[in-house]
Amino acid sequence: MEFTEKTTKKETIFEGKVVDLSVHDVTLPDGRSSKREVINHSGAVAVVAVTPEQKIVMVKQYRKPLEKPLVEIPAGKLEGTDSPEETAARELKEETGYTAGRLQKIASFYTSPGFADEIVHLYEAFDLEAGEPETEEDEFIELIEVSLEEADELIQKEEIHDAKTMYAVQYVKTILDKK
Template sequence: MDFTEKTINKQSLYQGKIIDVNLHDVTLPNGKTSKREIVNHPGAVALICVTEEKKLVMVRQYRKALEKEIVEIPAGKLEKGEDPEDTAKRELEEETGYQTDYLKKVASFYTSPGFADELVHLFETGTLTEGKAATDEDEFVEVIEATIEEAEKMIETEEIHDAKTMFAVQYIKQKLSSTR
């Protein structure tokens, strides 16, 4: 069976600085019609960074959509036409002050495929060198370095409360346990 939903009409509901929202009228596989609210996002990168002391580098920041602070791995939005690796290096330095000369792509994943097209490119860094953070003027973050055990506790207490960071913790835990 073909599950494709064909768009028969599209209406722009909102065009913003980061996202656009469109309403699609679609024909369903059974021939009936329905509506889909779609959030279009330019995509993002996220970074799994581990220090020489085997600590995961993260940032604490306030997330207005959640009305709370959470701890996350460094991440940021792709600029139009920007290569994800370039975005990753820029975001790493802007948010944490760290630089790296090596990036390995771990995975790409959709954050909320039921209503959004945001694709996150996840990278693992190589050796980190310290620099100076240069966050955007509307961005306030605190750099945190945590052991895997500390990060797992943050997941339990919901200080870490997003999928990309939970994935990063599990990825590094598995990687470190396989190198012992």
């Protein structure tokens, strides 16, 4: 069976700063019709940065859709013509003050493919140098550096409660186990 859905009509409902929303009329593989609501997003990056003291560099910030603050790895939206790697370097510096001597891509993944096309490019930062954060004027961020044990506690308390950061914690466990 072929799993392709053919779009027969597309209506853009909303165009925003972060996402666009459209409704697609589609023909299903069996010939029936249906509708799909699709959120379009330019994509994002996230950065796994571990200090020489084996602390994971994270930030705490308020997340309006959840009405609570979360502890997360540094991340941000792709903008303009910047590559994912350039965006990763910029977001790490802006949110934490750290610069990386080198960035290496770990993986890319879709966040919610049932209704959104957002893809996150995950990078690991090497040769960190501390500096001053350069947050945007509407960003209120607290820099936090946590051990793996502290990260596990934050996950249990649902203060770390997003997939990219949970993925990052598991990744750090894997790389530290190999050392």
